[in-house]
Amino acid sequence: MPPRSEPMRITFTLNGAEETVEIDPAERLLDTLRYRAGLTGTKEGCGEGECGACTVYLDGLPANSCLVPTFQVAGRAVETVESIDPTELGSLHRCGATQCGACTPGVVMSAAWIMRHDGVLETHSIRELMAGNLCRCTGYDGIIDGVREAVERGAR
Amino acid sequence: MRVLTPETLDDAVAMLANEAATPIAGGTDLLVHWPQRLADHDRTYLDLSRLGSLRAHAWSDDRLTLGALTSYWDIVTDPRAQAELPMLVAAARTVGAIQIQTRGTWAGNIVNASPAADGVPALMALDAEVVLASAAGEERVRLDGFYRGYKQMARRPDQLVTAIDVPLEPRSFQSFVKVGSRRAQAITKIGLAITRPADGWRVVANSMAPTVRRCPSVEALLDAETPTTSPGGFAEAIRADVSPIDDIRSTAAYRERVMARALFYELAPVCPWIGGGSSA
Numbered sequence: 001m002p003p004r005s006e007p008m009r010i011t012f013t014l015n016g017a018e019e020t021v022e023i024d025p026a027e028r029l030l031d032t033l034r035y036r037a038g039l040t041g042t043k044e045g046c047g048e049g050e051c052g053a054c055t056v057y058l059d060g061l062p063a064n065s066c067l068v069p070t071f072q073v074a075g076r077a078v079e080t081v082e083s084i085d086p087t088e089l090g091s092l093h094r095c096g097a098t099q100c101g102a103c104t105p106g107v108v109m110s111a112a113w114i115m116r117h118d119g120v121l122e123t124h125s126i127r128e129l130m131a132g133n134l135c136r137c138t139g140y141d142g143i144i145d146g147v148r149e150a151v152e153r154g155a156r
Numbered sequence: 157m158r159v160l161t162p163e164t165l166d167d168a169v170a171m172l173a174n175e176a177a178t179p180i181a182g183g184t185d186l187l188v189h190w191p192q193r194l195a196d197h198d199r200t201y202l203d204l205s206r207l208g209s210l211r212a213h214a215w216s217d218d219r220l221t222l223g224a225l226t227s228y229w230d231i232v233t234d235p236r237a238q239a240e241l242p243m244l245v246a247a248a249r250t251v252g253a254i255q256i257q258t259r260g261t262w263a264g265n266i267v268n269a270s271p272a273a274d275g276v277p278a279l280m281a282l283d284a285e286v287v288l289a290s291a292a293g294e295e296r297v298r299l300d301g302f303y304r305g306y307k308q309m310a311r312r313p314d315q316l317v318t319a320i321d322v323p324l325e326p327r328s329f330q331s332f333v334k335v336g337s338r339r340a341q342a343i344t345k346i347g348l349a350i351t352r353p354a355d356g357w358r359v360v361a362n363s364m365a366p367t368v369r370r371c372p373s374v375e376a377l378l379d380a381e382t383p384t385t386s387p388g389g390f391a392e393a394i395r396a397d398v399s400p401i402d403d404i405r406s407t408a409a410y411r412e413r414v415m416a417r418a419l420f421y422e423l424a425p426v427c428p429w430i431g432g433g434s435s436a
Contacts (some may be wrong), residue, residue, distance in 0.1 A: 005157050005197075012349055025157040026197045048188045049256055050341050061229065061258040066189040068259070069180065071159050072205040111252070123238075131340030132253025 012047070012073045015054055015083040021070070025153075029068035030054045041081040041105050047136070052133035055106040056080050081105040084112050091153065093147035096099050096139045099137035107133045115154045128150070158200040165207055165289065165318065172314045173291035177202040179316055181225055182259035184252070187270045210318060217244075219369040228257035228275065241322065243330035243349060247278035250334045251396040253341055266299065269307045269367070272344045277360040278332055278366040279320060281349035286311075286386075287319040296321075303367035328352045329426055333418045337405075345406040346414045349421060359419070364411055366400035371397035374419065381429045387416040394419075 011020045014037060031119040033039045033056070042097050045051035047066050057079040089108055091097075098104045110133050114126060121129075124145050127140070135143060160177055162168035177200040181184055186196070204210065210224040215236060222231075222412035228248035231237045238245050239368040243264035251257055251265075251274050265275035266286060276299070284299045288311055293433060297310045299320075304310065305399030311317065347362035357378040377384065384390065391412065400411035424431035 008159065017181045024157075025159045026190075028187065030179075040414055047191065049252060052253070052255055055255055058258075062255045063259050064184075066190070067256075069183055069187065069201075071160075071161070071203060072180075072183070116354075120233075127328075128249070129254055132255040134341070138381050147354070 008071050010070060012075060012118065013077040013097050025071060027070045028066055029073060030065040031068050033065060035145055039082050043102055043105055045102065052106040053103050055109040057113065060141045062110055081108055083116040084108055085127045088152050089114060091149035092146035092147065094116055095149060096138060096142040097146035101137045102131055111150060113132065113149060115151050118151055157197045160202045161206060161344050163206050164211065168202060168207060168370060169289055169291050169316055171202060174202065174216055178342065179373060181261045181264045184228065184256050184260040185264065193229060213214045220320055220322040220324060222262050225261055226262040228260050229254065230256060240324060241282065243332045243351065246332040247274050247349065250274050253388055262320055266304050266319055267311060269303065269309055271365060271367055272363045273368055274344055274347060274362065275363045276397060277347055277349035278321065280368060280370065281358040281360045285321045286317055287321065287342045290315040299372050303369065306366035320349040325353050331422050333422060335414055335418065343405060346411050348415065348418055349360050361398050361415060364400045373397045384430045385432050388419040390416040390419050
């Protein structure tokens with residue numbers, strides 16, 4: 001007989017504020033964010049950790065929220081695209097980095113993470129760091145240019 | 157679905173002794189296409205994420221010890237790993253992309269037992285040893301003897317991988333090769349991890365057999381410094397060591413041919429007895 005599912009009560013930090021949710025043990029963080037917390041900026045693309053549309057920060061590191069079981073975020077910090085200052089990444093518009101918009105929340109999360117951790121550029125190219133965000137509209141050069149401009153402006 | 161949430165390693169192994177449960181760390185394999193995998197929702201999982209003591213990796217004089225929760229990113233961002241075990245960093249950087257590398261664990265890569273695992277060949281070519289703990293005690297198994305067949309391994313259901321030991325010793329060569337459809341976010345079609353410690357060559361292939369495995373015939377050719385003037389010179393040894401298949405990612409013929417070429421062109425620059433002929 002399959003094990004019985006009992007709801008779990010989870011408390012974590014969501015965009016800087018404490019959040020308590022009652023969840024199904026089989027729930028993904030992506031679904032908790034969208035359907036319990038109402039934060040629909042995080043998108044589901046592939047559901048297999050390839051496209052990066054569901055990128056969030058888990059304890060400050062980028063992660064695909066489609067592959068995170070919500071029970072694992074108990075006591076930890078989650079940040080979503082709603083926490084990003086929209087003026088921070090205007091360069092993505094100027095460089096033609098967005099078209100249909102499905103990948104954009106994930107692109108923004110990866111881009112903002114690179115801006116805030118630009119020491120990583122000593123070992124990694126922007127292109128390698130953005131490789132976890134698939135875009136099927138614009139091609140990647142606009143995205144790379146937009147991230148580079150944002151990083152350079154941030155450094156000034 | 158039921159989730160067991162041990163707070164200590166002792167609790168974790170006691171729970172595993174008591175009932176069947178699937179350990180879950182980064183979830184990057186277990187949660188793929190999760191909403192469609194309803195049968196997997198009816199299982200019991202052992203959440204490792206609260207076992208903070210299993211996260212850190214540690215360097216000693218003669219080994220690097222990876223914890224059960226050490227992620228690829230933990231190693232990618234460790235300058236000492238880049239300096240001493242560059243192949244481990246190279247392999248980690250080919251796994252998915254940063255969003256996977258921050259979550260995926262080396263131990264998870266081992267016990268998921270995919271023939272296409274990218275972390276496993278690097279660890280195997282570095283003579284890594286898997287540390288398994290259970291209520292009955294601790295056991296160590298060399299990674300190159302860990303797999304018994306497709307998804308079959310020397311881990312009992314009551315055992316938990318708690319660490320992976322990588323010996324530090326002089327190696328005159330370390331190289332990791334991954335051939336996929338594209339550089340990022342691709343699953344390996346042909347993979348190789350090659351090292352040369354003092355006692356002889358290690359050649360490990362992934363996506364070439366039902367398990368990641370060492371290639372003793374290829375290793376013997378290299379140890380004997382057998383003159384090899386073209387990639388085809390490896391063909392017979394490759395056929396003795398691995399058994400690639402046709403699948404959604406590639407064909408057996410392509411895999412055999414590319415593995416031979418990868419061996420030849422990786423090794424020709426460092427092995428005087430390899431090269432000189434025409435390319436095939």
